[in-house]
Amino acid sequence: MLFKLSLSSMRKMMKDYLILLVGLVISISIFYMFQTMALNGQFTKDNSIISSIQLVFHVGSFLLAFITIFYIFYANSFLLSLRRKELGMYRVLGAKKGKISRILFMETLGMGVLSLVVGSIVGIVLANGIGQLLLKQLEIPANGYQPFYVPALIMTGVFFLVLFLLTSTINAIRLSKATELDLIRAEQQNDRVKTKGFAAFLVALLGILLVAVGYYAIVHMRELLALGFIVAAVATTIGTYLVFIALLPLFVQMLKKNQRLNDRKLNAFTFAQLRFRVNNLTRVLATVAMLIALGVGAMAGGLAFQNNVSLIANLAHVYDITLQDPTTEDLDAIKSMKAEEQLMYRYKMDEQTTYYLKDDLLANPPLISTNSVEAYDPDSKPERVVTPLPALVYGGDSSEKQSAAPANEPIPEDWETAIRNEFMVSYSLQGNKRTQIVDKTVYEGIQGKEHTLLLAKVDDFLQYKQQLKAMEQRQLERLAAVSDEKIDETSLSSKFSMYQSLYAFTSGTMFMGFFLGIAFLAMMASCLMFKILSGASRDRERYSMLRKIGVRKSLLVGSIYKELFLVFVFPALMGLLHVLVGMQMFSVILLAPYADIWVPTVIFVGIYALYYYITVQLYRGIVLPKEA
Numbered sequence: 001m002l003f004k005l006s007l008s009s010m011r012k013m014m015k016d017y018l019i020l021l022v023g024l025v026i027s028i029s030i031f032y033m034f035q036t037m038a039l040n041g042q043f044t045k046d047n048s049i050i051s052s053i054q055l056v057f058h059v060g061s062f063l064l065a066f067i068t069i070f071y072i073f074y075a076n077s078f079l080l081s082l083r084r085k086e087l088g089m090y091r092v093l094g095a096k097k098g099k100i101s102r103i104l105f106m107e108t109l110g111m112g113v114l115s116l117v118v119g120s121i122v123g124i125v126l127a128n129g130i131g132q133l134l135l136k137q138l139e140i141p142a143n144g145y146q147p148f149y150v151p152a153l154i155m156t157g158v159f160f161l162v163l164f165l166l167t168s169t170i171n172a173i174r175l176s177k178a179t180e181l182d183l184i185r186a187e188q189q190n191d192r193v194k195t196k197g198f199a200a201f202l203v204a205l206l207g208i209l210l211v212a213v214g215y216y217a218i219v220h221m222r223e224l225l226a227l228g229f230i231v232a233a234v235a236t237t238i239g240t241y242l243v244f245i246a247l248l249p250l251f252v253q254m255l256k257k258n259q260r261l262n263d264r265k266l267n268a269f270t271f272a273q274l275r276f277r278v279n280n281l282t283r284v285l286a287t288v289a290m291l292i293a294l295g296v297g298a299m300a301g302g303l304a305f306q307n308n309v310s311l312i313a314n315l316a317h318v319y320d321i322t323l324q325d326p327t328t329e330d331l332d333a334i335k336s337m338k339a340e341e342q343l344m345y346r347y348k349m350d351e352q353t354t355y356y357l358k359d360d361l362l363a364n365p366p367l368i369s370t371n372s373v374e375a376y377d378p379d380s381k382p383e384r385v386v387t388p389l390p391a392l393v394y395g396g397d398s399s400e401k402q403s404a405a406p407a408n409e410p411i412p413e414d415w416e417t418a419i420r421n422e423f424m425v426s427y428s429l430q431g432n433k434r435t436q437i438v439d440k441t442v443y444e445g446i447q448g449k450e451h452t453l454l455l456a457k458v459d460d461f462l463q464y465k466q467q468l469k470a471m472e473q474r475q476l477e478r479l480a481a482v483s484d485e486k487i488d489e490t491s492l493s494s495k496f497s498m499y500q501s502l503y504a505f506t507s508g509t510m511f512m513g514f515f516l517g518i519a520f521l522a523m524m525a526s527c528l529m530f531k532i533l534s535g536a537s538r539d540r541e542r543y544s545m546l547r548k549i550g551v552r553k554s555l556l557v558g559s560i561y562k563e564l565f566l567v568f569v570f571p572a573l574m575g576l577l578h579v580l581v582g583m584q585m586f587s588v589i590l591l592a593p594y595a596d597i598w599v600p601t602v603i604f605v606g607i608y609a610l611y612y613y614i615t616v617q618l619y620r621g622i623v624l625p626k627e628a
Contacts, residue, residue, distance in 0.1 A: 028119025035152035060512035112164030207242025244286035292575025295520030299600035302513025307595035317495035321456035525611035
């Protein structure tokens with residue numbers, strides 16, 4: 001009988017359980033997808049590009065797990081608070097504590113198992129669709145990739161089952177410790193109005209100062225480094241909580257005291273409701289603001305990394321093509337492109353040194369970048385090397401007699417920059433060798449095979465990705481034939497090789513950030529929704545009283561929309577402000593950290609607006625039941 005009553009109650013609260021279920025399904029499905037990408041062993045072993053982004057998905061799984069723990073405990077606590085009165089009545093009617101606790105345990109665990117099953121199915125679908133999309137974007141064959149991956153399924157199942165067991169046990173223990181009176185009178189607790197005065201002003205001022213300190217540390221992250229990150233995280237977090245605890249109630253009170261606003265329609269009632277609500281929501285609103293910052297920041301950061309790949313590649317290399325001993329096929333491919341500049345150089349190599357022919361360098365001086373990450377200027381143009389080379393030999397170590405001609409002059413800085421950034425074909429083959437620039441007479445006396453180096457700059461690097469990829473593959477085959485070391489995509493030091501490696505890593509970062517951000521936003525918006533709805537039953541009498549004295553229902557509905565809009569908008573504004581300032585932190589490693597930041601902002605507004613609308617409808621259904 002007691003079990004039937006419990007099922008009947010759950011059916012009545014199905015909307016509340018669906019909110020929890022949706023949040024859990026999103027979390028579980030994304031966690032499984034991350035694990036699939038991180039643990040797919042044979043697939044990552046066969047693809048060096050994918051193996052480089054495994055860490056990204058492991059980090060994403062950890063962050064998602066951390067936030068999910070908070071979400072599940074909070075959401076289950078909310079559901080328990082909604083059913084306290086009902087469970088208290090069971091106790092009054094003679095039901096034993098142990099039996100009620102067992103029923104609650106099974107309900108919570110059952111909801112968790114259901115969400116795990118549904119979430120795993122959705123996760124398999126996501127792993128198939130999103131995984132294939134990622135591989136297509138990286139132009140990697142899907143051979144060996146398994147969307148249904150048993151180790152990932154086991155990892156997901158074990159983690160969430162343990163979490164659900166812990167949650168169910170804690171809920172049962174909390175219920176067993178509560179008295180019948182505590183349970184029955186749970187809805188009759190009065191809202192507390194926080195004290196005002198000079199102390200509140202000081203706390204608010206301290207909160208603003210801490211947020212300002214955190215922002216200063218973010219903006220000056222380049223100088224402060226690790227200390228700046230710690231200061232920014234601690235100061236911004238504490239400052240945000242203090243601002244919501246002290247400043248937000250003061251702001252609402254100012255709205256209440258504004259006679260012009262207060263006297264319009266039901267604003268007096270709306271502001272009074274908001275005053276009571278804000279006092280009980282300050283910590284939750286601060287938490288939501290911080291997690292909005294994390295969610296939108298994760299999406300914005302991932303997108304910024306992706307959009308900065310070509311900028312970073314262009315910064316590191318002026319020339320789009322770097323080939324050793326180009327073939328006729330390579331030269332024909334370059335003819336099919338719109339080449340703005342094409343240079344050829346001769347050089348020789350022995351076991352210790354690479355020798356560049358000075359006459360070729362002076363006849364065709366290369367371009368070098370004048371830009372840097374520290375002082376990036378999008379309008380900066382490459383400059384031609386103009387330093388003369390009057391000496392016979394430059395570079396190397398004159399104290400050693402291993403080379404054919406001892407060096408007597410250091411390589412000029414601009415020539416050294418050109419050789420390091422533009423001439424290097426493979427770091428694995430040339431990175432440990434000395435470099436010398438030698439006169440023709442010295443060059444002809446050097447023993448060693450002569451090679452040809454081709455540098456080319458095209459009009460649009462990204463337009464010719466297929467041709468460049470084919471060139472890189474031919475270059476790899478030629479290098480592998482003459483090298484005893486393992487040669488793969490990471491062995492080359494050309495612009496395309498760098499672009500491809502960065503693109504793979506940032507693609508994983510973008511996917512991870514995007515889905516992690518969506519999971520954060522969905523779960524945190526759910527927490528705010530839970531907190532608002534948990535106090536809705538105490539507001540029912542106030543709305544009922546206004547209806548009895550003749551206030552139109554349309555005015556009450558408008559008051560609900562306005563009140564909850566203000567509750568939702570406060571953390572949204574603070575969270576977005578944190579994102580706008582916080583993205584400056586990435587300027588240390590990114591050239592354009594704000595690239596396409598409008599995309600995650602629009603996604604956030606869409607998700608947040610949807611949760612706001614659902615919250616209004618659920619709240620309205622509680623405080624304004626249908627009239628006969």
